[in-house]
Amino acid sequence: MAKLLEINNLHTYFETKRGLIKAVNGVSLSIEEGHTLGVVGESGSGKSQTAMSILKLFEKNQKIYDGEIKFQGKVISNYNAKEMSKVRGNDISMIFQEPMTSLNPIFTVNRQISEVLMLHQGMSKKEAEQHSIEMLKAVKIANPEQVNKSYPFQLSGGMRQRVMIAMALACKPKLLIADEPTTALDVTIQAQILYLMNELKREMGTSIMFITHDLGVINQMADDVAVMYCGQVVETAPVDKIFQDSEHIHPYTEGLLTSIPRLNTDRSSKLEVIPGAVPHPLNLPKGCKFAPRCKYATAECRENEPELKEVSPGHAIRCFHPVKRGKQ
Numbered sequence: 001m002a003k004l005l006e007i008n009n010l011h012t013y014f015e016t017k018r019g020l021i022k023a024v025n026g027v028s029l030s031i032e033e034g035h036t037l038g039v040v041g042e043s044g045s046g047k048s049q050t051a052m053s054i055l056k057l058f059e060k061n062q063k064i065y066d067g068e069i070k071f072q073g074k075v076i077s078n079y080n081a082k083e084m085s086k087v088r089g090n091d092i093s094m095i096f097q098e099p100m101t102s103l104n105p106i107f108t109v110n111r112q113i114s115e116v117l118m119l120h121q122g123m124s125k126k127e128a129e130q131h132s133i134e135m136l137k138a139v140k141i142a143n144p145e146q147v148n149k150s151y152p153f154q155l156s157g158g159m160r161q162r163v164m165i166a167m168a169l170a171c172k173p174k175l176l177i178a179d180e181p182t183t184a185l186d187v188t189i190q191a192q193i194l195y196l197m198n199e200l201k202r203e204m205g206t207s208i209m210f211i212t213h214d215l216g217v218i219n220q221m222a223d224d225v226a227v228m229y230c231g232q233v234v235e236t237a238p239v240d241k242i243f244q245d246s247e248h249i250h251p252y253t254e255g256l257l258t259s260i261p262r263l264n265t266d267r268s269s270k271l272e273v274i275p276g277a278v279p280h281p282l283n284l285p286k287g288c289k290f291a292p293r294c295k296y297a298t299a300e301c302r303e304n305e306p307e308l309k310e311v312s313p314g315h316a317i318r319c320f321h322p323v324k325r326g327k328q
């Protein structure tokens, strides 16, 4: 299948008074046409900064130091601000955990969705209003005409998230980046939004980069997975290989899997947690970044840094001693 997005050895750093913060430190990943890539990892692993790098939504003290990002075969990581603003919203859209980051509290839903359509698609005000209502229908909002006239504060959290998805998909982007879009919602609303995103992906053929810290959500949403740790991808694979296969996996992925609560397990069995914490980005360990927390680490791991190596077709691991699992 054709690759829609390809990131090769990306390094995005923040220059701070205390030193360089290597938020993205050699990330390589790709997203295929029509696929969902789930990006998972603990807080601070560089998931959001990888997404921000794709759209160049940078702070003043932040830039790409090395590597490249290709979208539909074109290198977009060297685009200037004008070229980038055409990509944003048109080809690639992003939704966030908190819809109010994207929605403007003082404008109606109609004004916000219409603005995107008038700017990127050259629609008239009247056409844009009609299309805005159509988009609200597409994201299964009841009473779309009414909601179109509403202000964000008049809507529930779940509805705001649907409006944000409608706005992001209004120009039919090829890629939707969703950064923890359901984390702030209660579980039933979360399930509805995830279902909706899967449905829209099927109907519109949009590829999705889905960022989460929750492997359970990845299992529901993703075709492929990239596991991140300390600004690097430590494992990437088709989702089945992570959840069911008897293949090797990265010890960090194993740790994330064993810390998922399961409903059918004996209540007396304890959830395992990964010991220790993610190292501070200004104080990264030598060798493998996960070695200080890894129960399989050897002297070699503490000394040398492993590369991301393919272990089977489509499955790559950054580890000297991947874990062999039995069938789950």
Ligand SMILES: Nc1ncnc2c1ncn2[C@@H]1O[C@H](COP(=O)(O)OP(=O)(O)OP(=O)(O)O)[C@@H](O)[C@H]1O
Pocket: 014, 016, 021, 022, 023, 024, 041, 042, 043, 044, 045, 046, 047, 048, 049, 050, 059, 213, 281
């Ligand atoms: N504005 C900033 N200035 C300096 N460092 C930053 C800034 N924003 C993020 N970082 C650092 O970049 C690294 C990666 O952060 P990022 O937000 O991408 O992680 P994440 O995996 O998305 O975490 P979370 O799940 O909490 O959103 C972290 O070490 C973070 O401290």
